[in-house]
Amino acid sequence: MPCRPGISSMSLGRCYSGHPLSHKLAMASKYGLQGIEIFYEDLTDQAKSQKPTNLFPAARYVRSLCSSLNLEIICLQPFMHYEGLLDRARHNERIEEVKLWIEIAKVLGTDTIQVPSSFLSKNQISPDTNLMVSDLRELADLGLQHTPTIKFAYESLCWGTYVDKWEQCWSIVTLVDRPNFGICLDSFNILGRIYADPASPSGVNPNATQEVKDSMKRLTQQLKSHKDKIFFIQIVDAERLQEPLVQGHRFYKEEQPARMSWSRNCRLFYGERDQGGYLPVREVAEAIIKDIGYDGWVSMELFNRAMERTDEGVVEELASRAAKGWGRLVADLDLEVAVSLPVKRAGNVEKVGVQQNFDAVEVARL
Template identity: 45%
Template sequence: MSYKLAIASHSLGRAAVHDLANKLDQAVKYGYEGVEIFFEDLELIAKSYLGGFTPENQLRAASCIKELCESRSLTIIALQPFLFYEGLLNDDQHQLKIEKLKLWFKLVKVLNTDIIQIPSNFSLDEPFSGDKGKIVKDLVEVAELGLKETPVVRFGYEGMAWSPYVSSWEEVWEMVELVDRPNFGCVLDTFHIAAKVWADPTSPTGKRNTADEDLKTSLENMKKTIDISKIYYIQIADAEFMDPPIGDSHPWVAAPNHPPKMTWSRNGRLFAFEDGGYLPVLDITKAFLHDLGYEGWVSLELFSRSMAEYGERVPEEHAKRGRVSWEKLVIALSQKE
């Protein structure tokens, strides 16, 4: 089996705090071959140009990022995240998203990538529907628009563990099958799968009551169900055990309507095999790589309060942590064969 290791640009530090060029330098230093470009990095560069955040400056920023990556022999594997799209009840808001997507088509061409990642909708501001027909219709719309592009633009749909309607890999896969377009696939993430079926950051145990049994069943079903040609890339991350559990008074809670798993995800992720992590990352990664036989891009995606720390050291620390984590994971996987 062969894998190509990537890292998400935000995993190396927040755009508002850390320079993208330095982040990419550290990715190269620690042996990553690719990078997911987080839109926040592109946005910050665009806003630095005269005139601010215009479509023209976004394209100019994309060109800058492409040059930064090409000069370092880094492949851009995707632009993400295209947020809060499917199921919107307001037609005007839906049309604004379609117009934004048309600009994103231009951005990915400039970036020399062909994947736009769409997280399942979890908007706290715009009302959206859980009607399956509506969700599928909206996803078909973007897929068909992507098919008209040259080259074709692909969409990697990813389930957010706290999304009210599409949160599990099973629900994501159902959408992939119902959309049924050659350029519409999925992104699978160890954190979101574990957070959905196994973990509970609001519990003193950190786990659901039937966690182990449910995960085993879910991964067995995954092996029987998913077509690996529809997995566009995978993401790997662990997370901190919450002590105390996340509740309304937890210092990480930004607003009372924030789902606990979202709060946890944004502040407490770790790379696999780091101290404090406890999710069954090894079992889930084994299901991806050994049981399904996936070969392709493996991306390390971290969201953590450590990303916002100041200092040039932060991107290097994160890049190194990710590389050490990956090497430990490879050894552990070889021992499970």
């Protein structure tokens, strides 16, 4: 099956800025996106209550709406701050919470829950890899008790407290050693750690280009024979800041690592160089899709200050930009796809079926 485009629901506008999930799903479908990562905050907003008992009818509604729009639900995410908790009573509470998430995932009709690496403070989580592995194995074993099996996709955040590189993430996945526990590879979080440094005047790490080249070589070598453990990927770029993200910068928050503040405000869709994108995302995508041979969901998990705008038009704007980014990726990597994407003609959007590689003319129309 060829790669297919998806997006995270919150990447089309935050619910607390007045953007309902139903509108975001409609725009995703209109612009040819085929999959949706359901962000938990969107589900609770749909339920209009934080009470767990109200989440199930909301999940049923979302599943029905996605089905009517020909959208598949990629995953439910993010199950945050789980592994390595020093407070083991809190760990037990999180186990009960994930049991609820599993039931919600089943109602949504997805078999995957995404787990980002924890970025809690060092006085809250342990650096002990064995404890992390034990905790994550407990999740996986819970998922194995269900039919169909519930899978967990572990992802390293570039500001993670102890797991901030794909190598550490992959090492933990292999140590967990469960068929339903795999990795989510995110171009932003990979490059945000090994290539970019938003707190630096240059915006990049020393020897960044060579590090990316070496890292992608290792990624290909280590995962080529394990591509089934790549549960899905996320492909986005990010903005090079004019000034380093340190105290005094408008995005600076004392309680956040610079990379986290940058992530929350400055991610961009693939190929948006005109908006300041500068990460070597193509090299990461090429390593995963072409060299490793990955052929699953390609999701665009954007975080950007635009998502918090309150005007209704931002949802369609972001969906359109996501579609353009996907078109650029297809063209750059010469991907074989079978997907409908929008083409703009005379100010209107029409869907056209694309059953072959994009060419430069097709991408230019988007």
